[in-house]
Amino acid sequence: MLDGARAVATGFVAFTVWGVVTGVAMVKSGLSIGAALAMSPIVYAGSAQLTSLPLIAAGAPLWLIFTAGVIVNLRFVIFGAALHPYFRNIHWPKRLLLGYLSVDVSFVAFMPRYVDASNKGTVEQHWFYVGAVGSTWIIWQITSVIGIALASFVPTSWSLDFAAILALLAILMPLVNNRPVYVSMLVTAVVAWLTQPLPLRLGLLIAVIAGILGGMWAESRLRRERAK
Template sequence: MGSLSTYNAWSKARAQKSFNEGFRQVLPTMVATSLWGFVTGIAMVKAGMSEAMASLMTLLVYAGSAQLTALPLIVAGAPLWLIFAAACVVNIRFVIFGAAMQPFFARYRWPSRLGLGFWLSDMGFVLFMTRFADSKKRGTRYQFWYYLGLIIPGWISWQVASLAGIFMGGVVPTGWALEFAATLALLGITIPLVKNMPMAVSILVAGTIAWLGQPLPLRLGLAVAVVGGIVAGVLTEKHQASVKASHG
C-alpha cells in the first residue's frame, strides 16, 4: 500500500512538472495572443453582433482567423453554408496540424482526441512540435501533460481577452490600430522560433504565397500558403539530408 501511494505521488509530481514546463513555454506568447483575442472581441461587436452572441461565438469557435473571416459574411447576410465553408478554408491548416500530432495521442479514445484538438492553437502546435518533433518515444504521459500546460493557459488567456474586447469594444478608440499591434506582437514571438533553414524557408514561402494570394476568394490564399510552406520546408529538409549524405 505504501509503495502504491509513493508511486501515485511520484506520478502526480511528474505530471505537475510537465504541465508547468509547458506553461512556462507558452507564457511569453500569451501577451500577443491575448492582444489578438482582444482585437477579435472588438471586431465582433463593431460588426454588429450582440455581446451575448459574440461571447457565445468566442467560447464555441475558439479560432480568431475563422471568426474574423466569418464576420463580414455574417454582416452581408451570406448563406450559412458559405460562412462555414470560408471558416473551414481558413482553418484547414489544423487538419495538417492534427495529422502531425496524431502519433502523440493515438492511444487515447477519439472523444478525448477531439477535445484535445479543440484546444489546439497555432502557437501550441509550434511549441509542442519544436519540443517533440524529433522525439523517438511518442505518446508519453510527459508529452500529454506538457501539451495541457500549453493549451489550457492559452485557452483561458484568449477567452479572457476576447470577452474583455467584447464588453469594452465600445469604449476603445478606432484610431488605436490594435490589429497592427497584434500582428507585430505575433511576429515578435514567431521569429525567435526560427532556428534552422527548413523553418526559415517555410515561413518565407508561406508569407510570400499569403501576400500574393490576398485577392483569392474565401481567403484561399491562407490555405495555399500553409500547404506551400509545409512543402517548401519538407523539400528543404530533404535537400539538406541529401547534401550531408553526399559529403558524408
C-alpha cells in the same frame, strides 16, 4: 502540467493582445454581446474568427464563411498528424477535446521538446500538453471577454486590426524556421497582395491555398536534394 504552462507563457503577451482585439472586433462587426460571448469558446480560433467577421458583416453566404474558416485553419490538420503518435493511446473523446484546445503556440512548445523522444505517448507528455493548451484557452477566454466589454469604448478610428496583425506575427514567427516555411510565407504574402481587389475577401482563401501548395512544393524539392 506546470512545465507546459510555462513553455507557452512567453507568448501570453501577444496572445492577450490578439484576444482583446478579437473581442473588440466581434462586437464592432455587428455581433450582439451574447453572440460574441458564445463565439469565443465555441469557435476558439482567432484566425478563423477574424477571417469570418468581415464576411459576416458583409452578409456573405454561409458556405463562404465556413469555407474561409476551414481553409485558414487547415494547418491544424498537419499539427494533428504530427501529434497523433503522442496521443493515439488515449480514447477519441479526449483526443477530440485536445484537438479543440490546440493552438499554434502549444504545438510549437510541445514538438521541439518531445520530437526525439524514444517513447511517445507517455503520461508526462500528455500532462505537459494539457498544461500548454489549458493555460492558453483560459487566457484567450479572459482576454476575449475583456475585449467584448471594452468594445463600446474603443473608437473605430483606432484601427485595431493592425494590433491584431502585430500580435499574430509575434505568435507565428517562431514557426518560420526552415526553407519550406519561408517559401510558404512568401507565396502567401505575394498572392494575398495581388488578390486584394477580389470581393468577399476571396483573395485570402486563394492566398492560403497557394501558400500551402508552395510549402508542399518546397518540402518535396528539399527532400529530393537531401536524397541526392
